[in-house]
Amino acid sequence: MSAALFEVEDLTLSFAGVRALDGVDFTIDEGELFAVIGPNGAGKSTLFNCISGIYRPESGSIKFGGRQLLGSAPHRIASAGIARTFQNVDVFPAMTVEECLLLARHQHLRSGPVASMVRWGRSAREERAALRKVTEVADRLGLGGLLQSTVGTLPHGIQKRVELARSLCMEPRLLLLDEPVAGMNHEETAEMAATLSEVNSDLGVTMLLVEHDMSMVMGISHRVCVLDFGRRIALDTPANVVRDEAVIDAYLGGAL
Ligand SMILES: Nc1ncnc2c1ncn2[C@@H]1O[C@H](COP(=O)(O)OP(=O)(O)OP(=O)(O)O)[C@@H](O)[C@H]1O
Secondary structure: OOOEEEEEEEEEEEEOOEEEEEEEEEEEEOOOEEEEEOOOOOOHHHHHHHHOOOOOOOEEEEEEOOEEOOOOOHHHHHHOOEEEEOOOOOOOOOOEHHHHHHHHHHHHOOOOHHHHHHOOHHHHHHHHHHHHHHHHHHHHOOOHHHOOOEHHHOOHHHHHHHHHHHHHHOOOOEEEEEOOOOOOOHHHHHHHHHHHHHHHHHHOOEEEEEOOOHHHHHHHOOEEEEEEOOEEEEEEOHHHHOOOHHHHHHOOOOOO
16 A cells, blocks of 8 residues: 545535534545445435535545546546445346446447447457456456346345446446445355455455445455544544444444
């Protein structure tokens, strides 16, 4: 890990007088697996929506690779190298896994529509490269044998994997993971945690994880930021965060 890849400074946003984010600061290093936790209503989704350009904060700064992201449209933020997954599975149920992943990959194809239709020259090469990338990502996530399966017929845990694969096909430098194990059983959760760890360490994808499953968060994260009522109340290693008095109070000792 070296210089900070991602910097959030003094981020503030209110909804009808409720401070959803109140002067939040943190940085994420290149290669880091960084988690944000907090009780319901702490501001985690608001933070994600500010980073992906869906909400515009009242004040503060969000920098990625030194570049200011505030004011950029969501598609520009995505093409800058920030991909995200959603709390609820957000995949096209009628598509095959392969089609779903190719669609994500198409963001990287530079050929115009005419060349794409006749599939020649650069377009044909890009198409082959896209298929190679999709197959490589699918194999890594254990989806290699399911490329021709229809997404909507697959179990929830596998659909969450397809969603992760889709975001990895975009080759992000930063991956925002919104509750990646929500609704998963114990076994699926353990498998997803292992996959995220591998993707982080083997592919070097920097990750910002929001998750309620504390044992999963504490097991795979390098550092954990804790929000409560929109304020950062702790930022430390998992081992120190679980001992932090303010964190224990915010969770009433229940979740940790
Ligand atoms: N679009 C909105 N309009 C009004 N209030 C909102 C909106 N989005 C969030 N809030 C409020 O902002 C605060 C933070 O909500 P947020 O959804 O960010 O919390 P969270 O930590 O993601 O919670 P959860 O764990 O339940 O998903 C809450 O008080 C919430 O009611």
